Amino acid sequence: MTAALVLDYVRTPRGRASAKGALHGRTATDLLVHLERALVERTGLQPERVEDVIVGCASQVDEQGANIARTSALLADWGERVPGVTINRFCASGIDAVAHAAARLRAGDLGMAVAGGVESVSRVPLFADRGPLWTDPATIREVGSVHMGIAADLNATIEGLGREELDRYGLETQHKAAAAWAAGAFAGSVVPVGPGEHGPGLDHDELVRGQTTLEGLAALPPAFAQLGADGQDAIALNAYPAVTAIEHLHTVGTSPQMADAAALLLLGTPEAAEAAGLAPRGRIVAAATTAVNPVLMLTAGQSAVVQAIARAGLRPADIDVFEFAEAFAALCVKFRRELDAGPDRMNPNGGTMAMGHA
CATH class of the missing domain: 3.40.47.10 (Thiolase/Chalcone synthase)
Known part of the structure; x- marks a missing residue:
């Protein structure tokens, strides 16, 4: 069994989950695309090397429905051949997405993956899926x-x-x-969201x-x-x-406190990391x-x-x-x-x- 290496990790600042929050104007997909593009810029990653995008999201309805992992990869210009899947394990959805990716890497099913989580609670409230x-x-x-x-x-x-x-x-x-x-x-992992037509931007946890x-x-x-x-x-x-x-x-x-935010990890096997010229920053040893x-x-x-x-x-x-x-x-x-x-x-x-x- 091979190893699951952490090659990079990024997150947005966490915005207040209210209509007055700094990130309220951005959809969950916007936040994911922001981080996917940041991973490319930070690492020089060729997106076609990513074999799956696995994203955890607890409220998969409305703007957060219809598999936003795949949607975000398309909007980030990662190409039509990069797949994506969105999973739900309530509040552990993001970390469970990472565990899923790590298991597939260790099993040899994937060489490189992006995994993490997203939620815009101000736009899609908790329990909005009305299960x-x-x-x-x-x-x-x-x-x-x-x-x-x-x-x-x-x-x-x-x-x-x-x-x-x-x-x-x-x-x-x-x-x-x-x-x-x-x-x-947090200077090495937080990717500020700049100001624009959808809001003032944010460079710190609000x-x-x-x-x-x-x-x-x-x-x-x-x-x-x-x-x-x-x-x-x-x-x-x-x-x-x-x-x-x-x-x-x-x-x-x-x-x-409820927040609007996203976080992603770039994960890969030792072979995939070497081929991409990326040095490991950590290793996922076990999950439960x-x-x-x-x-x-x-x-x-x-x-x-x-x-x-x-x-x-x-x-x-x-x-x-x-x-x-x-x-x-x-x-x-x-x-x-x-x-x-x-x-x-x-x-x-x-x-x-x-x-x-x-």
């Missing part, structure tokens, strides 16, 4: 699915976490992200709030208490009868996908990390840096505790609660 998991009462009752904010508060309650502990994590990730931007940590204080976070009201009172708590408590009540602790300051019950839902990320580390023949203590999706503060605090991942090892440059979740 039965969100809209069909019978499916919701049978599966027991709840809103992710309720799941976050349930996890916090089960773990015995307090409001201040969550707020302190929210403060930490904001300050880390602001410091990372000030230090130029959502980072380096001025955040613990006092300011403490003053924010719980974000999901009303959802719970409207029936979501009852669904969750039915699945976890040992929990007498859900403490609603998460606020907008300890929840992931796990699932948990749809009420807790948010704990699958941690179990996937543990499984991927084991597949690589390593232990959590062997990992220098964890980049863990900040799907609410409670899950980050739980991850840190159970994997003994201190602030310097976990999201040292901040995460999605500060920079935006797309």
